[in-house]
Structures are given as structure tokens and as C-alpha cells.
Amino acid sequence: MAQEVVVLGGGVGGTVVANQLARAVAGQIDAGEVRLTQISASAHHVYQPLYLYMAFDQANPAEGRRPQASLLDPHVGLITASAERVDREQRDVVLAGGRRVHYDYLVLATGSRPAPEQVPGLQEGGHWFYTEEGALRLRDALLAFTGGRVVLVVGVPHKCPVAPLEFTFMLDEWLRGRGLRDQTELTYTYPIGRLHSLEPVARWAEPVMAQRGIRTETFFNVERVDPQARTVVGAEGTTLPYDLLVAIPPHSGQKVILDSGIGDKGGWVPTDRHTLQMVGDDHIYVCGDTTNLPISKAGSTAHFEADVIAANLASRLQGGHGSARYDGKVVCFIETGLSKATYVAFDYENPPQPKEPSALLHHMKLAYNRMYWLTSAGVL
Amino acid sequence: MAQETQEPHVIDARGSFCPGGLMELIKELRLAPVGTLFEVWSTDQGSARDIPAWTQRAGHELVSSTAADGVYKIQVRRMR
Ligand SMILES: Cc1cc2nc3c(=O)[nH]c(=O)nc-3n(C[C@H](O)[C@H](O)[C@H](O)COP(=O)(O)OP(=O)(O)OC[C@H]3O[C@@H](n4cnc5c(N)ncnc54)[C@H](O)[C@@H]3O)c2cc1C
Numbered sequence: 001m002a003q004e005v006v007v008l009g010g011g012v013g014g015t016v017v018a019n020q021l022a023r024a025v026a027g028q029i030d031a032g033e034v035r036l037t038q039i040s041a042s043a044h045h046v047y048q049p050l051y052l053y054m055a056f057d058q059a060n061p062a063e064g065r066r067p068q069a070s071l072l073d074p075h076v077g078l079i080t081a082s083a084e085r086v087d088r089e090q091r092d093v094v095l096a097g098g099r100r101v102h103y104d105y106l107v108l109a110t111g112s113r114p115a116p117e118q119v120p121g122l123q124e125g126g127h128w129f130y131t132e133e134g135a136l137r138l139r140d141a142l143l144a145f146t147g148g149r150v151v152l153v154v155g156v157p158h159k160c161p162v163a164p165l166e167f168t169f170m171l172d173e174w175l176r177g178r179g180l181r182d183q184t185e186l187t188y189t190y191p192i193g194r195l196h197s198l199e200p201v202a203r204w205a206e207p208v209m210a211q212r213g214i215r216t217e218t219f220f221n222v223e224r225v226d227p228q229a230r231t232v233v234g235a236e237g238t239t240l241p242y243d244l245l246v247a248i249p250p251h252s253g254q255k256v257i258l259d260s261g262i263g264d265k266g267g268w269v270p271t272d273r274h275t276l277q278m279v280g281d282d283h284i285y286v287c288g289d290t291t292n293l294p295i296s297k298a299g300s301t302a303h304f305e306a307d308v309i310a311a312n313l314a315s316r317l318q319g320g321h322g323s324a325r326y327d328g329k330v331v332c333f334i335e336t337g338l339s340k341a342t343y344v345a346f347d348y349e350n351p352p353q354p355k356e357p358s359a360l361l362h363h364m365k366l367a368y369n370r371m372y373w374l375t376s377a378g379v380l
Numbered sequence: 381m382a383q384e385t386q387e388p389h390v391i392d393a394r395g396s397f398c399p400g401g402l403m404e405l406i407k408e409l410r411l412a413p414v415g416t417l418f419e420v421w422s423t424d425q426g427s428a429r430d431i432p433a434w435t436q437r438a439g440h441e442l443v444s445s446t447a448a449d450g451v452y453k454i455q456v457r458r459m460r
Pocket residue numbers: 008009010011012013014039040041042048049050051052081082083084109110111112129130131159160163254256287288289290297298299300301302331332333
């Protein structure tokens with residue numbers, strides 16, 4: 001009987017794992033010894049970083065979407081369906097409608113979702129650019145904006161840790177371009193005692209904020225929003241009035257994780273930081289935003305983890321032990337405005353050292369937005 | 381009180397440069413019942429400084445803070 005590998009999720013992590021594994025064990029798949037299946041709730045693959053540009057009317061939804069089947073190696077079977085539960089006893093993934101898909105090895109790569117409902121008043125009073133719908137709604141609000149107080153609040157946890165800074169710098173420049181900056185008071189808040197969790201990024205951002213006249217408020221954890229009074233209240237006792245509130249909502253793991261009883265309270269799956277196996281289950285690997293690891297929830301994280309998971313699965317399917325280890329590597333490009341960018345790289349052992357922002361790095365980020373399709377398809 | 385003797389819920393944020401120890405604590409604390417005791421393990425100095433400062437501002441209790449072999453262990457109890 002064929003060994004069954006199921007990859008649950010067709011985002012960055014799930015797609016890279018599936019394609020790399022398909023290539024590594026193509027012979028075994030052709031011989032009927034291995035079957036590789038991806039289950040994804042959406043028939044489309046979405047490149048989420050474009051949401052940031054959509055909020056400024058610089059990208060459209062269609063540019064960020066491709067049919068999932070077009071990105072997958074032909075050795076991967078795609079099931080477009082929503083998984084409702086993982087049955088670890090039977091080793092089945094249970095789909096909506098009751099169909100069961102058996103696995104010998106399962107990769108959980110269902111990602112994370114913004115959960116604005118966790119903050120009272122946020123859904124009624126705030127905007128966000130972490131979903132397509134949210135980004136388009138914010139775009140329309142920005143185009144109608146004529147000046148006033150803009151406040152950015154950051155929920156914990158959230159994916160793409162650099163997006164709050166990027167959005168703020170891009171907004172500053174965008175407002176200047178529209179002649180609205182003088183009529184706008186822009187406030188950037190952050191949950192901890194500095195402007196970004198990466199210390200060198202925080203150090204770099206501080207003078208830039210001052211130079212651009214952006215007000216900052218650290219130790220601000222959004223607790224509730226009063227849409228009538230147009231105020232946002234932090235857990236530390238600070239209240240900020242706003243005319244336009246932009247939030248990075250706190251994130252949650254997916255319902256399927258919670259419903260399967262395999263996550264913690266937030267829906268994150270306990271994962272070994274080096275082997276990327278689910279704690280206590282030798283048959284399950286966890287990739288990308290889905291893990292409970294204390295590292296950035298980012299596409300690059302999902303990609304580097306996927307490399308390790310695909311290598312270990314290929315090894316085990318071929319009789320090896322699958323002993324490659326993940327070292328915590330993350331790389332992030334950071335937009336510092338509409339025309340310059342920088343990047344940081346770090347892992348469990350080595351702290352980040354940002355590079356001087358440059359126009360070249362901005363063009364590399366824009367180029368990556370286009371090249372992404374090749375990397376997820378496993379070409380680059 | 382039962383909560384006084386409870387085992388701390390350990391948050392292993394060693395090697396976490398981003399999001400770091402304090403954000404990991406906030407992530408867990410938000411969803412835990414009042415009274416829960418946490419112990420954050422962190423290798424980053426910023427967290428060792430920030431966690432006590434935030435705990436006080438946000439109205440929680442700093443129970444203890446120790447450091448050995450480059451690892452800070454900071455206990456915090458959710459109070460509200
Ligand atoms: C505005 C924005 C900007 C960003 N910018 C960057 C950036 O510049 N750099 C960077 O590295 N990262 C960035 N990110 C973060 C990055 O997009 C995510 O961290 C990354 O997509 C995580 O990959 P993943 O595979 O874990 O999850 P995802 O890519 O989110 O994929 C999850 C998959 O699981 C599927 N799924 C979920 N539930 C089910 C279910 N029940 N059944 C079946 N399928 C299911 C979904 O359909 C999806 O295919 C950004 C994100 C946003 C929102």
C-alpha cells in the first residue's frame with residue numbers, strides 16, 4: 001500500500017512543502033509507493049503581502065491570486081475542501097461533508113487569521129489591511145480621508161511583524177503626496193517598550209518617526225474601541241482619540257486546529273522548535289503561522305521551515321530518520337517609505353542587523369512580489 | 381488560595397528576537413484566566429527590562445525575576 005502524505009493548507013508553507021517533496025520522491029509517487037495530497041480550503045493561492053499595497057490603491061486583488069492547481073507539481077493531488085477536524089486516532093483528516101482522507105504523515109499548514117472580534121468595538125470602529133476585504137475598505141476610507149487623527153494599533157500575536165511600521169511610513173508619504181500631511185496627526189502605537197520587537201529596527205525607526213513628525217506611544221495593547229466616542233483604550237490605561245483607526249488585529253489559529261483539540265488556547269499547535277514535529281506526535285509536522293513557536297509569523301519563516309519538513313519527509317519515506325533541523329531562520333524585507341526598503345535576517349542564535357535602506361532594496365521587494373509565484377512553485 | 385501554589389505556565393521564548401519574550405507573554409496572558417502564573421524564559425535583555433515595566437503598567441504582578449547562564453526567568457501573575 002502507498003504511504004500517504006497529506007499537506008493541510010495551500011498557502012506559502014503548504015505549497016513549498018508539497019512541491020519540494022513531490023520533486024524529491026517523484027519516482028516513488030510514479031511507482032505508486034507514495035501518494036501526496038494537498039487539501040486547501042481555497043481554489044486560489046493568495047499572495048498576502050499585496051494587501052499592504054491594495055490599501056494605497058497600488059495593487060488590485062487579481063494580481064495577488066493564482067489558481068492553486070497552477071502552482072503545484074503534477075505529482076501532487078489537490079483536494080479543494082475545508083477540513084473540519086484532524087482525527088489523530090484514525091489518522092484521518094475529516095473534510096466538510098464527512099469525507100475522510102487518511103494520512104501516514106500529515107503537515108499542518110493552515111496559517112493564521114486576523115481575529116478583530118477579540119477586541120470589543122474594533123469591528124465597528126476600526127480598519128485593517130490583513131484581509132482582501134479589509135484592505136479594500138481601508139483603501140476607500142483613505143481615499144475619502146481629508147485630514148484628522150490617524151491612530152495605528154497593534155494586536156498580539158500578529159503575522160508579518162514589519163507591516164505596522166511599513167504601513168505607517170507608507171501612509172506618511174502617501175499623505176504628503178496628497179497634500180494632507182499638515183492636516184493629519186499620525187500616531188503609531190506598539191505593544192512593548194520600544195517601536196518594534198527587533199531591537200535594531202526599533203533603534204533605526206525612532207529618529208525616522210521624529211523626523212517625519214509621527215507621534216509614538218509604546219506599551220499600548222489595544223483593549224477596546226468605542227466607535228461612538230471614537231476612542232481606543234489600551235490595557236495600560238491610555239486612551240487615544242481617532243478619526244481613522246487602523247489596526248493590526250490580534251491573530252488566532254484556524255478553527256480546524258481548535259476543533260481538533262490539537263492547539264493551545266489561541267489555536268497554535270505546540271511544535272518542537274528544531275524538528276518542527278507536533279509535540280507528542282511523530283506523524284505530524286507543523287509549518288508556518290500554525291506553530292506556537294516564538295518566532296515571526298512570516299512567509300519567509302514558513303518557507304525556511306518548509307525546506308526542513310520536505311527534506312525530513314523525503315528522508316523518512318526513503319527509509320531515513322529525517323533528522324534535518326530548523327535553526328529559526330527568518331528574513332524580512334521592510335518598506336521604509338514608497339521608494340526605499342531594507343531587510344533583516346536572524347535565527348535562534350544570531351540577532352538581526354538591519355542594512356541601510358536603499359532604493360535598490362525597495363525594487364528587490366517589488367521584484368519579489370512578482371517572483372513569489374516562482375518560489376512557491378519551487379522554481380527558485 | 382489555590383492559585384498561590386500553582387505550577388507556572390512556562391513560556392519558552394529563548395532565541396526569540398522577534399516577537400520576543402514580552403510579546404509571547406502578552407499573547408498567552410490575554411487568553412488565560414485571571415490568577416494564572418507565567419514564567420517567561422528569555423535570552424534577550426530587552427525583554428528582561430520590558431517585562432517588569434509592562435507588568436507594572438498593565439496592572440499585573442511581577443512575582444520574581446532571576447538570570448542564570450544567559451537565560452532570564454521572569455514570573456508574572458495575571459491580575460486583571
Ligand atoms: C498585509 C500582509 C503583509 C505581509 N507581508 C509579508 C512580507 O512582506 N514578508 C513575509 O515574509 N510575510 C508577509 N506576510 C505574512 C505571510 O503572508 C504569512 O506569514 C504566510 O502566508 C504564512 O504562511 P502559511 O503557509 O503559514 O499560511 P497561509 O499562507 O496563510 O496559508 C494557509 C492555507 O491554509 C488554508 N486553510 C486554512 N484553514 C483551512 C481548513 N480548515 N481546511 C483547508 N485549508 C485551510 C488556507 O486556504 C491557505 O491556503 C504578510 C501578511 C499580510 C497579511
